[in-house]
Each structure stands twice: as structure tokens, then as C-alpha cells.
Amino acid sequence: MAAQAQQAVYRCGKEYTNAPREPALCEPLAPQSITVISGTRPTSAAAPAAVPRRSTPAEPGAAVASALQPRTPEVPARTPxxxxxxxxxxxxxxxxxxxxxxxxxxxxxxxxxxxxxxxxxxxxxxxxxxxxxxxxxxxxxxxxxxxxxxxxxxxxxxxxxxxxxxxx
CATH class of the missing domain: 1.10.287 (Helix Hairpins)
Structure with missing residues (x-):
């Protein structure tokens, strides 16, 4: 699967963004095709484990709350x-x-x-x-x-x- 970027992409030092804070300090990159590689999906019947969310400055306690969420362990399938x-x-x-x-x-x-x-x-x-x-x-x-x-x-x-x- 290949797709073209919708907006211009800029490199600002080590950061890549489509909305630079200071466009004068950033250099635009040539349009490139983006390749999306789909990941593998779990094959077991168990529900996937809860993925912890990252906290943002607006949510300082989100990381602590997500760490306290119970995780569902994956049960390996038994061999015949x-x-x-x-x-x-x-x-x-x-x-x-x-x-x-x-x-x-x-x-x-x-x-x-x-x-x-x-x-x-x-x-x-x-x-x-x-x-x-x-x-x-x-x-x-x-x-x-x-x-x-x-x-x-x-x-x-x-x-x-x-x-x-x-x-x-």
C-alpha cells in the first residue's frame, strides 16, 4: 500500500512535522510515498491486553491511571x-x-x-x-x-x- 502525503512535511532539526513552529528554521522535504506495513494480529481467543495511554501535559495523572488498569493475560493455545x-x-x-x-x-x-x-x-x-x-x-x-x-x-x-x- 502506498499513499502520498496530504501536506508538506518539514524537518526541523531532528523533528519531522507537517506544522512547524518556526517555518523559517525548517526545511521542506520532497514529497515521498508512504508505505504502511500492517502488523500481525493475535491468534488466540483471549482479549488483547490493555495498552497504556501516554499522558500529555493536560493530563498529568493519566499515566498513573492507565498503569492501574487491569490487563488481560493472553492464554497460550494448548497443543493437541x-x-x-x-x-x-x-x-x-x-x-x-x-x-x-x-x-x-x-x-x-x-x-x-x-x-x-x-x-x-x-x-x-x-x-x-x-x-x-x-x-x-x-x-x-x-x-x-x-x-x-x-x-x-x-x-x-x-x-x-x-x-x-x-x-x-
Whole structure:
């Protein structure tokens, strides 16, 4: 949509107006076409929120009064059960994959830990403390991975319970 301006438009410093206070200090702009871009409209059935009005010098208390007006919150539309069940299935798949990765990582860590006596590296033959530090880090990594596996299993169990509640 394009439309021509009805009146001349002036630039007065940083202000653009069609009624300048001092026309001698303003420069007229060449007529230009105006493009109007329509905004999007809310799709929910809820009423739009109240828009606060700006106060003018004639209405000094208008801003305070508009701030006290109640606003109607928009309620997001619920996704259909089919979409939700698809999302739940995807989440369970991702959790299962993460659980498999964590179990594989745990198996590798346990194998390299070798019941608390992993192979010594060349740099650790002269400095036994480096070896002890690495063994402690490996043990902490094993414990952390075990906790991750436990939490993933709990999350899978929780998702299975939620899915069974939805299906009658």
C-alpha cells in the first residue's frame, strides 16, 4: 500500500512535522510515498491486553491511571494431544540415547580405571602424585557418570508414568 502525503512535511532539526513552529528554521522535504506495513494480529481467543495511554501535559495523572488498569493475560493455545505425544516420544528417544551414551562411557571409564590401579603413563613414573591425581579424577568421573545414569533413568521413568496417565 502506498499513499502520498496530504501536506508538506518539514524537518526541523531532528523533528519531522507537517506544522512547524518556526517555518523559517525548517526545511521542506520532497514529497515521498508512504508505505504502511500492517502488523500481525493475535491468534488466540483471549482479549488483547490493555495498552497504556501516554499522558500529555493536560493530563498529568493519566499515566498513573492507565498503569492501574487491569490487563488481560493472553492464554497460550494448548497443543493437541497428538503433537504432545510426538514430543514426548522424541524426548524419550533422546533420553534413551543419552542413557546409552552414558552407559558406554561408564564401561570405558571402569575398564581404564582397572579396579583402582590404571596403567601408569610415562610422565607418572617419576611423579607418583600425578598418578594418584589421575586415579582420583577417574574415580570422580565414574561416580559422576553413575549419577548421570541414575538421573536419566529417573527421568525416563517419570516420562513413562506421565505417558501412561495421558492414555485412558
Amino acid at each position: 494431544d497428538v503433537q504432545q505425544s510426538e514430543r514426548d516420544a522424541q524426548a524419550r528417544t533422546i533420553l534413551t540415547q543419552e542413557l546409552d551414551k552414558a552407559r558406554a562411557q561408564l564401561a570405558q571409564l571402569v575398564q581404564s580405571y582397572n579396579q583402582g590401579e590404571p596403567e601408569k603413563w610415562a610422565a607418572e613414573t617419576r611423579n607418583h602424585q600425578k598418578y594418584l591425581d589421575r586415579v582420583a579424577e577417574m574415580k570422580a568421573a565414574i561416580e559422576r557418570t553413575e549419577r548421570d545414569i541414575d538421573s536419566l533413568q529417573r527421568e525416563l521413568t517419570r516420562r513413562s508414568v506421565q505417558a501412561s496417565r495421558r492414555t485412558p
